Amino acid sequence: MGPITIPVFGSETLPAACETVIVGGGIIGVATAMFLAERGHDVVLLEKGHIAGEQSSRNWGWCRQARRDPREFDLIRESLRLWRGMNERVGGDTGFATCGTLFGARDEATSQRYAAWVGEAAQAGISAEMVTRDRVQALLTGDCAPPPTGLYCASDGRAEPQWAAPLMARHAQAKGAQIFTDCALRGIETAGGRIVSVVSERGTIACRNVVVAGGAWTRRILRDLDIHIPQLKVRASVSRTQPLPGGPDLCFWDKSLGVRKRRDGGYTLANGLLNTVPLTPDSFRFMRPYLAILAMDWRHLRLSMGHDFFSEWANAAPVPLDRPSPYEACRVLDPAPDLRFVRSTLALFRRRFPQLAGARLVQVWGGMIDAMPDTVPIISPVDGVGGLIVATGFSGHGFGIGPGAGHLVADMVTGAAPIVDPHSYRITRYFDGTMPRPYGGV
Numbered sequence: 001m002g003p004i005t006i007p008v009f010g011s012e013t014l015p016a017a018c019e020t021v022i023v024g025g026g027i028i029g030v031a032t033a034m035f036l037a038e039r040g041h042d043v044v045l046l047e048k049g050h051i052a053g054e055q056s057s058r059n060w061g062w063c064r065q066a067r068r069d070p071r072e073f074d075l076i077r078e079s080l081r082l083w084r085g086m087n088e089r090v091g092g093d094t095g096f097a098t099c100g101t102l103f104g105a106r107d108e109a110t111s112q113r114y115a116a117w118v119g120e121a122a123q124a125g126i127s128a129e130m131v132t133r134d135r136v137q138a139l140l141t142g143d144c145a146p147p148p149t150g151l152y153c154a155s156d157g158r159a160e161p162q163w164a165a166p167l168m169a170r171h172a173q174a175k176g177a178q179i180f181t182d183c184a185l186r187g188i189e190t191a192g193g194r195i196v197s198v199v200s201e202r203g204t205i206a207c208r209n210v211v212v213a214g215g216a217w218t219r220r221i222l223r224d225l226d227i228h229i230p231q232l233k234v235r236a237s238v239s240r241t242q243p244l245p246g247g248p249d250l251c252f253w254d255k256s257l258g259v260r261k262r263r264d265g266g267y268t269l270a271n272g273l274l275n276t277v278p279l280t281p282d283s284f285r286f287m288r289p290y291l292a293i294l295a296m297d298w299r300h301l302r303l304s305m306g307h308d309f310f311s312e313w314a315n316a317a318p319v320p321l322d323r324p325s326p327y328e329a330c331r332v333l334d335p336a337p338d339l340r341f342v343r344s345t346l347a348l349f350r351r352r353f354p355q356l357a358g359a360r361l362v363q364v365w366g367g368m369i370d371a372m373p374d375t376v377p378i379i380s381p382v383d384g385v386g387g388l389i390v391a392t393g394f395s396g397h398g399f400g401i402g403p404g405a406g407h408l409v410a411d412m413v414t415g416a417a418p419i420v421d422p423h424s425y426r427i428t429r430y431f432d433g434t435m436p437r438p439y440g441g442v
């Protein structure tokens with residue numbers, strides 16, 4: 001079972017019409033609903049399971065600038081500004097705290113790459129620094145094998161994934177958004193080259209705009225509109241410990257270890273590098289755009305062939321909209337964690353922090369990351385389908401930029417001046433040969 005989220009109780013009666021339908025109640029869909037509702041926009045959000053049931057409650061909870069692709073600099077800067085005011089905005093505790101992040105470097109090449117990133121970030125107004133052993137030691141309280149140098153970003157933060165999106169959703173409801181949980185979108189209907197309605201399992205809603213923020217399901221939703229984005233899934237494994245006094249308070253990453261102090265006093269732990277890639281028919285279809293990232297990262301990806309291949313293959317065909325969709329058959333995508341990664345991570349954490357050797361795991365879970373080949377999201381209208389906006393492919397780092405991304409989508413829907421330049425997030429880069437290489441700078 002996945003992490004327990006703050007409950008959000010959905011509305012009962014589906015409206016016959018609204019201005020905008022959002023598909024997906026993860027942080028991206030919820031943040032969009034929140035900013036639209038605050039502007040008095042008539043918005044409905046459909047979530048097939050519960051709010052933040054998938055990636056948005058299963059992530060590590062880092063809200064980081066450090067090591068980010070420069071194409072996301074503006075968006076993360078705006079997002080952190082929004083995070084800092086989030087508790088006040090939603091009238092609740094999202095767990096956000098400015099705690100700093102530290103990326104350890106154990107070899108000269110990594111240290112040099114981090115130093116180059118610090119320089120690039122400084123030009124964009126993001127302040128970070130390289131720190132050496134004494135400072136690293138002071139930041140990583142009790143670490144008996146600290147890295148000799150590291151990239152430290154004091155203004156980075158963390159929030160509690162099981163609290164943040166649900167509280168934003170409750171705030172959106174208070175501002176007038178209608179949220180429907182256990183209510184899957186089955187399909188999107190168009191006429192004359194623009195959106196006219198959506199069909200959900202509870203009925204049809206006429207609308208002018210649809211925002212598809214379906215996380216790992218977005219590829220399938222768009223395929224029914226003959227839009228083929230090269231999105232794949234990556235399975236990540238996470239665990240958490242009981243409350244443990246006396247360890248480091250910041251978020252830190254050191255290749256084989258990703259650690260975050262939780263508000264409950266425990267730690268969220270993960271292997272910093274190893275993830276599992278379930279092979280599916282799309283893995284072969286999209287092999288080409290992923291070659292650059294595979295060349296960079298192949299050592300850390302474990303390929304798995306099994307259930308996912310056959311279930312995706314079986315669910316690929318379009319389903320008539322008056323019949324149950326594959327989305328209804330999987331209310332919450334709850335992949336099994338890889339226990340080998342979980343065990344080795346706990347053992348390493350105990351070795352590195354002898355004062356926390358009594359750490360034990362109180363929960364483990366898996367999460368399915370929605371990946372794009374250049375590891376930058378799509379936040380974009382779609383040529384030829386008026387009223388359609390896609391917000392997906394956050395490639396394992398969409399929690400931190402969720403507030404900014406939601407604001408940007410709301411700007412696109414309402415025609416407001418965009419909070420940041422959206423050019424890097426255009427969907428067309430996958431179709432017109434302008435997709436940049438993945439950022440290999442760090």
Ligand SMILES: Cc1cc2nc3c(=O)[nH]c(=O)nc-3n(C[C@H](O)[C@H](O)[C@H](O)COP(=O)(O)OP(=O)(O)OC[C@H]3O[C@@H](n4cnc5c(N)ncnc54)[C@H](O)[C@@H]3O)c2cc1C
Nearest residue numbers: 024026028048056059060062185215367394397398399400
């Ligand atoms: C293990 C792990 C660690 C991570 N760590 C971090 C981190 O530390 N920092 C960070 O910034 N990011 C992190 N991420 C990434 C981050 O969690 C995601 O990028 C972000 O949550 C994506 O939000 P989303 O709203 O796009 O997708 P999701 O949260 O996956 O939400 C999509 C929603 O759409 C719904 N949906 C899909 N299809 C339909 C349909 N047909 N009808 C109705 N609803 C539908 C789904 O049920 C789901 O709830 C991590 C991710 C994982 C898995």
